[in-house]
Amino acid sequence: MILQHKTWQENFTTYTSNLIEADEFRKQNWQSFLDKGFPSNSDEEWKYFNFEELFSQTINPFYAEKQTDLISESEKDQTSFVLPECEENQIILENGQIKSQKISNQQIIIASLDKAFSDYSELKIKYLNQAAKQDVFTLQNNSLWQGGLFFYMPANIVLNEPIQISLLSNSPHCANYSRNLIIIEDNCQAEIFIYCTGLNSSADELYLHNLINQIIIGENSQVKIFFVQNESKNAFQIAYTDIKLQNNSNLDFYNLSFGAKTSKHLIQADFLGKGIHHNLKGIYVLNNSQACHSQVTFNHNKPNCSSNQLFKGILSGNSKAEFSGIIKVKEGANGTSAKQLNKNLLLSPDAKIDTRPQLEIKADDVKCSHGATIGQLEDEEIFYLLSRGISKEKALEILTFGFAEEIIDTISIPSLRSFTEQLLTLNL
């Protein structure tokens, strides 16, 4: 084990490239990573993470420079899944770099992030280091990301059609890095579907997708983001989403996890203004030996904001899930209302869940609640359905569906709703 860990780490630590050397920010971050090394289970944040599994794989820190012609025609067909509603509005990235883009509203700016940063240095200063989290995977992303996505929606745009951003991984036995900066200015309305999958998903490719999303929502804007993680079943995904919310903005964020051997998504939302409402809904559906770690930090900094978190897990096989969520209500954030609930359905005696909802309140007049449940399907419900002539298999399926329906039902894009149901069925 230790040996494997060493090899794995050496893969990374001996890595040098022009990319890192050429840029002071990258260099600094890489050095911090080297100083820190990989975390272990004694780190609170990584307490339940199975490093053994990650380190037992051979993963190179960077995908070889040959970034061209990666997609053969046949592969293109199987992996370019697009919601029918998004035909006219889709951005496809491969290993973090834009492959194609189509957008009906010409005011929206879509560019590679490094180009945006080099063209507008003030953007770089403002946003590059803003993602506050400093764990090793973030440091790696800071050092090695290339291309990236800059998505900018100027004020006062109301979109009637959703936009799809596909983040495709095509880096067998290598890590690839995505970095998305999504800025939505004031008084906008938008729905964004972010879809993560492996380009060769049928081949169950091994890779590591290291992903950072920075999302900034302007005043009075109403935004829905659907983040669907359907990576290859042998892949690892380490994701970090940093959300900044301004006055009276309204964000519904869906975190729907089905794929990857091991995935971790850290979601941090900062409530930077008054009157913000943020709904965070999560589903994780795991089977076999999959693991999924959901970590949420909500920083309620300002008064009169509300948030609602609902995470539902469905676990079969000997899968493992972690939910740890903390709501921090800062001094002065009076009138905060924050709810957090994690419910889990264990379909197998060998599945495991660690759930830790937490509150930290330093303000007055605050309404907060948190809780977690772990349960099985109800025998009486099963019997009721069987007694109507429904097969056992079907009964278990619809009861499991019923459990997730509370969230799936609220997905506002019809074809995404059925796609989610499809992914759920496939993963039971």
Added chain:
Amino acid sequence: MLLQIKNLKASIKNSDAEPILKGLNLEVNANEIHAIMGPNGSGKSTLSKVIAGHPDYEVLEGEILFNGKNLLDLEVTERANAGIFLGFQYPIEVPGVNNADFLRLAYNSKQVFEGKEELDPLDFNELLENKINMLNIPPYFIERSLNEGFSGGEKKRNEILQMAILEPILSILDEIDSGLDIDALKLVSESINKLLAPHKAVILITHYQRLLDYIKPTHVHIIYQGKIVKSGGAELALELEKNGYAGAVK
């Protein structure tokens, strides 16, 4: 003979407690309506669940034949598909499962079992609409999750809707009258009468004569401490109404 129960003894599975059903005999033919009455805790619901195949109970002795076939060999699903329907005393709430979808699934399971075509949602909706009109059921019943938040009476009416969709051969209705208001009782009774047919039979488990005023039983049985202790015609229920169980079971 449709249903034949011989010397049925049953207890809670994996329990040392004495059996709940202690040698029960019952015969039901097509075109008959049987009422089963008896004090609280005498084993009426247990009998109905054992017939349906509830996994909590263990049959220790005896036989249940349905159309001459050994029912105890069949899984719950197979019993239902063979034409047995249990109207629950306490119907279960199933959040997240849409009532109409559930009804279609149940209907199509039966279609498949009988080697018939499944109905697509559109065709099924037509059938469903006919049934709810016939039963005078408001449309919101089928829009909601199965029994979720339904009042006691609404749950019972939803059981009858399921019965109407599945058209079972033998319906066992466990206290279908409890929780119903006066108008609903009349409505539900009329619905049950409409669903009667010469090749079918109904077992009504009830505490009260008023249901039997609407649905006239051909046979009445009194169950006491896990056995049928007295059987008769419709007049037996009237007698019970007057004298209570004390006279009947001594």
